[in-house]
Amino acid sequence: MNTVKTNIVLLLIGFILILSACSEDKEPELVITDNVSLLSDQTINSTVLGQTMKFNIILPNDYYTNTNRYYPVLYLFHGMGGNNNDWATHGNAKQLFQDAFKNEVLAPMIVVMPDAFNTFYVDGYQNGLKYESYFWEEFLPSIEREYRVDAKRENRFIAGLSMGGFGASYYAFTYPDKFTYCYSMSGAVEGIGSDSTPSIADIIKAYKSFGDLPGYTMDCGTSDPLVFTSNQSVHAKLLDAGFDHEYIEREGVHDWVFWRKALEMALERIGQYTN
Template sequence: MYLKTTASRPKIFNGTHLKYLLLLLLAGSLGARAQESQVHEEVVVKSTLLKKDMKLALYLPPGYATSTRKYPVLYLLHGGGDDHTGWVQFGEMQRLVDEGIRAGRVAPMIVVMPDAERTYYLNSAAGTYQYEDYFIQELIPYIEKNYRCRPEKQYRALAGLSMGGFGSLLYALHHPELFSACAAMSAAVRTDEEINALPHDEFLRRYRTALGEVPANAHRITDFWNQNSILYLMQNLPEAQKTAVRYYLDCGDDDFLYKGNATLHTLMRDRNIPHEYRVRDGGHTWSYWRSGLPAALEFISQSFHH
């Protein structure tokens, strides 16, 4: 018995077929990209209060482009030597957030990284450069108007490093009605003794934008200072606000800011203010903050899930 076989002929694609295949490949590529996270580094907010354009970097989670879902928002604040791109360029935040989301440890979220210059996130003492007012009155409304955000307090949080750790604590204490959680890494919290011991030029370098040209012989611990001092605000936190925000502190054992962070932890323990406190091996470095960001994101995500 013989079986008759016929060789299959190679398919010949004409221009229409090729065009169709290219469209399919392009659609598949675009679909895959739509499922990836995106970072936009040069978003501009026109500020009436500051009378200038302010920049921010923005992380949109995987699937944002193709969904109608509303997301919680984390405001991730940079340190004194950086700008709005610091967390993206040196902190590798996109990779770390993506990994946490894929592993199910981190909630899909929008991450906003504003440029705070060297304001320490403060309104200026002279009332001429009100960065905190800009953040609360213009930045947050801009984000919630232009991106799909969950607008409730439960779905809004703060985190930051160094100057940004100070800023995240400051806004959590000044505006507990707006934020559910605060994760401060290597926060630039200093005791009054440390503030008074700073050389005059160093004091001005750090605080000139907020405090102005403070004379060398002037008192540094003023009413304005106390209104913005993390230690003073925590010491005088009303009983009703002790559980208004969930707090997470993380500072390396070799960090020069160890004293302020340890003092803050002790104060919060003595006043029975709930918080988590971490001391890990390391100093005031990007490697420390990169290694600490995943745990901070998990802490923030727990608040979003409550």
């Protein structure tokens, strides 16, 4: 009896070893589940700003199982008076990305939601804070070092609402070698009139050619009392300059109902690059 048991055990061990050898060189299987990971209030100690900064991050369904996989990244900006939690608490971001991954609207990606206070994402706008310097010198390098980001231009995207729509557009066209596509939602695209917050149209028109600039969508509600007129103005100037972009006018105001739909629309467009 002991000999029989021993033989069975040896056969099972051999079978397991054969299976392991056969699968050893295969790529990790993409596991689609109904869950993405939302990590809230993560921190970075900033030397540039002299304080601890927060961010939220969404990791795709298979991030912890496909440990050899690197992912596209979307930087998603909040508006004036908001913070890194806005897109999670008001924008339903976790569910929207979860559905988009599951329904293959876009390929699994990493989503980063930083806290920018009311800085307009530039240096000097709020109490002298050098937010733009912080973002480029510390924040983005830290994110793309600590998480498995595929940090090529064609896999880096940016979007934002209101003040964040300005910030996303400003970064996309001030650093056009860093992003492949930008989606502005009710963006303050005419800026605030200072050197550090110029009109996005002026930034784009300053280029001699537009061939290497990121793709661009401007999306604004027709009943938005804050930025509808400025979006129309920037759109007209970009048309005059011959800059190819997408301009969307639809019913809506400056609120989360509009921005949640805007994020859905942004994911559909980003999916055209990632799928």
